[in-house]
Amino acid sequence: MQLICITKLLAFRKEGCHGSVLRHELGMSKILAFAGSTRSASYNKLLVRIAAEGARAAQADVEVIDLRDFPLPLYDGDLEEKEGLPDAAKKLKARLLEAQGLLISAPEYNSSITGVLKNAIDWASRTETEDEKTLACFQGKAAALLSASPGGFGGMRGLVHLRSILGSIGVIVLPDQISISSAHEAFDSAGQLKNERKRDQVLALGRGLAEFLIKHHG
């Protein structure tokens, strides 16, 4: 039994993050983590990395992606009809399909979510073929949400909208969420939260998602 597990672990290492069948056999949950910002110095990118660390500590297989690496045109029905889904949308959908969980740190723009994040969700919600299941990338996935903003509310108003959007496309959004206010002062030069209590809460949020997935996906 132990030998089988070691053999599977070695094979998983060789196959890397796309070894979805082996991941399933090993009982590991896959989480896709990203920020709703493409900015290089994004506070939300720093924040989601900390939550990802918490999820990894609870044995989840976490992939952190940068939406900048998925350059999408603004959704346009004419463009979709003429050219189908852009390559970046197909790639993003493939990553989402592989995951059972989502960790999203979303900046707040004008009391809502960023255009970048909404546009990514909109493209990923489109099907490519007639037999493709609608919203397969999202349905039944679990998500934990975070936000960071230099403002006093830490971007929490945007999370109200994100929770609603994700809920309406079939994502189970966990009740706990974290918003980091005064984000411009909250992180040290290594990208860690200076306030240890907050850091522990963010780690616990990531861990909570991993534990939820283990409980519900085995």
Ligand SMILES: Cc1cc2nc3c(=O)[nH]c(=O)nc-3n(C[C@H](O)[C@H](O)[C@H](O)COP(=O)(O)O)c2cc1C
């Ligand atoms: C167009 C725009 C609108 C914004 N609106 C809000 C807002 O409503 N509430 C808020 O707390 N911050 C707002 N901000 C500030 C962002 O929270 C800040 O730029 C933050 O650093 C963005 O997240 P990031 O660091 O992950 O890129 C806004 C910024 C921009 C560019």
